[in-house]
Amino acid sequence: MAPFEQILAQSSFSKEDLICLLNSSDKERLMLFEKAKEVKAAFVGKKVYFRGLIEYSNYCKKNCYYCGIRSGNSRFARYCMTDAEVLEAVDYAYRNDYASIVIQSGEQTNKAFVTKIESLLRRIHQQTDGRIHVTLSLGEQSEETYRRWFEAGAHRYLLRIEVSNPSLYSKLHPNNLSHDYHRRLDALKTLRKAGYQVGTGVMIGLPFQTISDLADDLLFFRDFDIDMAGMGPYIEHADTPLYQYKDQLLPLKTRFDLSLKMVAILRIMMKNINIAATTAMQTIDQQGREKALMVGANVIMPNLTPVKYRQDYLLYENKPCLDEEAEECKSCLEARIHMAGDTIGYGEWGDSKHHSERNT
Ligand code: SAH
Ligand code: SF4
Numbered sequence: 171m172a173p174f175e176q177i178l179a180q181s182s183f184s185k186e187d188l189i190c191l192l193n194s195s196d197k198e199r200l201m202l203f204e205k206a207k208e209v210k211a212a213f214v215g216k217k218v219y220f221r222g223l224i225e226y227s228n229y230c231k232k233n234c235y236y237c238g239i240r241s242g243n244s245r246f247a248r249y250c251m252t253d254a255e256v257l258e259a260v261d262y263a264y265r266n267d268y269a270s271i272v273i274q275s276g277e278q279t280n281k282a283f284v285t286k287i288e289s290l291l292r293r294i295h296q297q298t299d300g301r302i303h304v305t306l307s308l309g310e311q312s313e314e315t316y317r318r319w320f321e322a323g324a325h326r327y328l329l330r331i332e333v334s335n336p337s338l339y340s341k342l343h344p345n346n347l348s349h350d351y352h353r354r355l356d357a358l359k360t361l362r363k364a365g366y367q368v369g370t371g372v373m374i375g376l377p378f379q380t381i382s383d384l385a386d387d388l389l390f391f392r393d394f395d396i397d398m399a400g401m402g403p404y405i406e407h408a409d410t411p412l413y414q415y416k417d418q419l420l421p422l423k424t425r426f427d428l429s430l431k432m433v434a435i436l437r438i439m440m441k442n443i444n445i446a447a448t449t450a451m452q453t454i455d456q457q458g459r460e461k462a463l464m465v466g467a468n469v470i471m472p473n474l475t476p477v478k479y480r481q482d483y484l485l486y487e488n489k490p491c492l493d494e495e496a497e498e499c500k501s502c503l504e505a506r507i508h509m510a511g512d513t514i515g516y517g518e519w520g521d522s523k524h525h526s527e528r529n530t
Pocket of ligand 1: 403405406
């Protein structure tokens, strides 16, 4: 067996193995993708779960150097969806059997925001007879807030570590306590303690990031024993400090290819977690999300944000589907998923198998 095949046949990977897999040639990566596809079919099946995405607000108190909606960017309007708009999006998800939604937002920690989310969670629970599962992606919060939102009905939480290397983290964020690597890590631990299914992830192809960093990210996911992952390419945004490094970045296509490899390797390493086919992948390649599904992803997030707000939730440039209403988005995704050879788990929560197995 060739060395690459020997690595793929192993039941666990060392850091050197991961670097070799990430550096795989065009021919080798087909073997990697084939293996990831087999693992997906055997451990989570060929079903894709929908999470209706509600981009609740672009107000953000943070100033991450990569993100278009950072507080330092004043070149667009700030918005917050009304309760009626949120409940309407939830109703759409409910009527269309999505079974699950994600509420994502810029980071806000004030009392009014915390209470508002709590009351929305209770109303969502009431309005749908508890049939819609809610994932939150609202940044770093206190333990009390995480617990309040869990008690109000949220089941899962997505908080990307962004990069698992603390010194790289400090290059991508301002140097203060609200952008501290260890605080973010502690927030992930608090989420686990509070009972959530915990998802994290990284951006791929950032300035200063190396293949060795990406290998460490994969080891971080394994060691933290995550339930869900959402990873995607870093895409530059002109109104951010990191834009000055745009000429030093890997080409977009290479960032995309690396993201596919990260998804495939993670599927092989953590066989029964949920992995999202992220929107950022589709930004680079029109079939980016289908390709991610074909190499191991099993979750997709159709956008339910009212179209009038989409232009103002630009974390990165060239975000796709800015003018697509939920209905168009749904039929487009259905076709794409069938093309990828999967079926849609309508009406199913699609909870992380990894989480339920750990807890039984
Ligand atoms: N404010 C919350 C959730 C919204 S941001 C939080 O930060 O956790 C959601 C994700 O968007 C971030 O975790 C980050 O990984 C991603 N993101 C931000 N800017 C990006 C960019 N320029 N390219 C790709 N992904 C980006
Ligand atoms: Fe705010 Fe999240 Fe963007 Fe950072 S990544 S600026 S916390 S929305």
